[in-house]
Amino acid sequence: MASQNSVVLLTRLLSLKENSPLLLVLDSLAQSSYHLIQEFAYKSKNNIIYLSFETLNKPAYANEFLDCSVISTAEITKFIKSKTTPQTTSSTAQGKHLIIIDSFNYIPSTDITNFIASISEPSITIVGTFHINCPQPHNTSSYYPSALSLLSFIASSIFEVEAFHEHSIGEEQLSNRIRKLDIPISSALNSDVFKLTLTNRRKSGRSLIYTYKVDCKNHVYEVHKSNQAEEIDPEDESLLKDLTTFNLTTSNKQKLAREQVELPYMEAQEALGSSGGAIVYEFEKDDDYDEEDPYEDPF
Amino acid sequence: MTTTHNQDLILFEDHSLIPESIISGEESYSAIISHLQGTSPTWLINSLIENSIQNTATLVNNDLTVKQTGRSKTIFISFINNKDYYSKGCKKNGIDLNTVTDFTYIDCFTDLFTKRIKDPSKASSQVTSLFQELNEVISSQTGSRKVVFIEAPEILLRATNITSNELLNHLLQLNKTCRQLFIISAKDYPDLDAAMPEDPVFKVTDYFVKLLHRSSLHISIQPLLTGRANDITGSLIVSKGPISYKSINVSEKEYIFNITKDSNIKLFFR
Numbered sequence: 001m002a003s004q005n006s007v008v009l010l011t012r013l014l015s016l017k018e019n020s021p022l023l024l025v026l027d028s029l030a031q032s033s034y035h036l037i038q039e040f041a042y043k044s045k046n047n048i049i050y051l052s053f054e055t056l057n058k059p060a061y062a063n064e065f066l067d068c069s070v071i072s073t074a075e076i077t078k079f080i081k082s083k084t085t086p087q088t089t090s091s092t093a094q095g096k097h098l099i100i101i102d103s104f105n106y107i108p109s110t111d112i113t114n115f116i117a118s119i120s121e122p123s124i125t126i127v128g129t130f131h132i133n134c135p136q137p138h139n140t141s142s143y144y145p146s147a148l149s150l151l152s153f154i155a156s157s158i159f160e161v162e163a164f165h166e167h168s169i170g171e172e173q174l175s176n177r178i179r180k181l182d183i184p185i186s187s188a189l190n191s192d193v194f195k196l197t198l199t200n201r202r203k204s205g206r207s208l209i210y211t212y213k214v215d216c217k218n219h220v221y222e223v224h225k226s227n228q229a230e231e232i233d234p235e236d237e238s239l240l241k242d243l244t245t246f247n248l249t250t251s252n253k254q255k256l257a258r259e260q261v262e263l264p265y266m267e268a269q270e271a272l273g274s275s276g277g278a279i280v281y282e283f284e285k286d287d288d289y290d291e292e293d294p295y296e297d298p299f
Numbered sequence: 300m301t302t303t304h305n306q307d308l309i310l311f312e313d314h315s316l317i318p319e320s321i322i323s324g325e326e327s328y329s330a331i332i333s334h335l336q337g338t339s340p341t342w343l344i345n346s347l348i349e350n351s352i353q354n355t356a357t358l359v360n361n362d363l364t365v366k367q368t369g370r371s372k373t374i375f376i377s378f379i380n381n382k383d384y385y386s387k388g389c390k391k392n393g394i395d396l397n398t399v400t401d402f403t404y405i406d407c408f409t410d411l412f413t414k415r416i417k418d419p420s421k422a423s424s425q426v427t428s429l430f431q432e433l434n435e436v437i438s439s440q441t442g443s444r445k446v447v448f449i450e451a452p453e454i455l456l457r458a459t460n461i462t463s464n465e466l467l468n469h470l471l472q473l474n475k476t477c478r479q480l481f482i483i484s485a486k487d488y489p490d491l492d493a494a495m496p497e498d499p500v501f502k503v504t505d506y507f508v509k510l511l512h513r514s515s516l517h518i519s520i521q522p523l524l525t526g527r528a529n530d531i532t533g534s535l536i537v538s539k540g541p542i543s544y545k546s547i548n549v550s551e552k553e554y555i556f557n558i559t560k561d562s563n564i565k566l567f568f569r
Contacts, residue, residue: 029508056327
C-alpha cells in the first residue's frame with residue numbers, strides 16, 4: 001500500500017499535480033538528469049519554457065527556448081514574464097507553466113535565490129538540474145552557503161538520480177574513476193533506466209524519502225528496495241545453517257522456555273511498585289545515619 | 300604465440316567516424332577528445348580531419364576507402380600548434396591541407412599573447428572578441444555541413460583571468476555554428492574538491508565536468524593504467540555522453556593502440 005502511494009506521489013510530481021514551486025534534480029557524471037527531464041516533459045501537459053545554459057538544441061517538447069548563456073538574469077526574468085502573462089500564453093486550461101533549467105551551476109550562489117524568487121509565480125513550476133560533480137567555489141563572504149545548500153533548502157522536492165551499478169564496476173571503483181574524469185564504458189551509466197531517490201517535503205515540514213527504479217523508455221516507475229534491507233532479518237535462522245557442526249538454531253520448545261524466564265529486574269519492580277518512580281534507599285546496618293540531618297546524602 | 304588482428308576504429312554504430320547523418324542533420328553536437336600527458340591524440344585528430352574532409356580514414360579504418368569530395372567544411376582552431384604541425388601530420392593520411400579548399404586553419408597559437416590577448420589579467424573582452432572572430436570565420440563558410448575542431452581552449456583558463464563559465468559560454472556559441480564540434484583538451488590532474496574560483500585547477504576541473512555534461516561523445520586517450528609496455532602506446536575509450544545523438548548511437552568500445560616507429564597505428568580491442 002505504502003509503495004503504491006509513493007508511486008502515485010512520483011507520478012503526481014512528474015505531472016505537476018502536486019503543489020511544488022521548485023523541483024531540484026541532482027545529477028552526476030555517472031547518471032545525467034537528461035532522461036528524467038524528458039520524463040517531466042512527457043508527463044506534463046503544460047506550457048514548457050526551456051532555459052538553456054548549456055543545451056545546444058531546442059528540445060522537441062519545449063514550447064519556448066531561451067539561450068541564457070549570453071544574457072543577464074534580468075533579461076531572463078523579463079522573457080519569462082512575457083511568456084507567462086495570461087494574455088500571451090497559449091497553455092492549457094489550467095494555465096500552468098513548467099520552466100526547465102538545464103543547469104543551476106552557471107548561476108553564482110549569491111544570485112541564485114534572487115533569480116528563483118524573480119521568476120517564481122503560483123502558476124509556475126521550476127524544474128532545475130544541479131550537477132553535483134562540479135567543484136563548489138568557496139564564497140568570498142565566508143559564511144554564505146553554497147548554491148547546493150541553498151537550493152536543497154528552498155526546493156520542495158529533490159530528485160537524486162544515480163546509475164545502477166553493474167557487478168563489473170564497483171561503486172568505489174566508479175567513484176575513483178569519475179574523480180579522475182575517466183568515465184568507464186558501462187551500459188548502466190547515463191542509461192534510461194536509473195535509480196531515483198525522491199525527497200518530498202510536505203507542508204508540515206516532514207520529509208518523505210522514497211527510492212524508485214525509473215524506466216524512461218517504457219515510462220514505468222517502481223519502488224526500489226535495496227538488497228541490504230532485505231537481508232537484515234534477525235529471526236532468519238536459515239543464515240545459521242551449515243556454518244558449524246554445532247546446532248545454533250533454537251527449537252520451538254526452547255523459544256517458549258526462553259520467553260517464560262522471569263528476568264530479575266521484573267521482580268525488583270514488583271517489590272518497589274508501591275513507591276512509584278521515587279528513589280528509595282533502605283539503610284543497612286553499617287550505614288552512618290545522622291539523625292540531626294536526615295537529608296544528608298548517605299552515599 | 301597467438302596472432303592478433305588489427306581492428307578498425309569506429310565511433311558510431313554505422314561503423315563510421317563522423318557519420319553523414321550528423322553532418323547533414325539540423326542539430327549541433329559536441330564531442331570531447333581528452334588526453335593525458337604521454338599520449339598525444341595527434342594521430343587520431345589527423346584521421347578525424349581526413350574523415351571530415353573526404354570520408355576516409357586510411358590509417359585507422361580499412362573499410363572507409365571511398366573518397367567523397369565536398370563532404371564538409373572543416374575548420375581547425377588550435378591554441379597549441381600551428382598549421383605546419385598538422386600539414387606535416389596529415390601527409391601520411393594522403394592529404395595536403397595547404398591545397399584542400401574545404402579546410403580552414405585558424406592559428407590561435409602563434410600570436411595569442413602578442414596580438415590577440417595583450418593583457419592576460421584583463422582578458423575577458425579580448426577573449427570575447429577572439430571568439431567573435433572565430434564565429435565570423437565559421438559563419439562565413441558556405442552551407443551548413445561544418446565540422447569544427449578546437450584544440451586546447453583550456454589554455455585560456457590557465458593563462459588568463461577568464462572564468463570557466465565564460466569559456467564554456469563562448470564554446471556553446473561556437474558549437475551552434477557547426478554540426479559537430481570536437482573539443483580536444485588535456486585532463487591532467489583534475490580536482491573535484493578544488494574550492495578557490497581563481498585557481499586554474501578549479502577552473503579547468505569545472506570546465507571539464509560541465510563540458511562532459513553537455514557532450515554526446517567522449518573519446519579518452521590515456522597511457523596504460525597498469526604501467527608501460529613496449530608494444531602498447533596507450534588505451535582509447537569511446538563512450539557516449541549524457542546527450543544522445545538523435546539519429547545514431549555511439550559504438551562504445553575500449554581499444555588499446557600502438558604507434559610504431561614509422562607512425563603506423565595498430566588498434567586492438569580490449
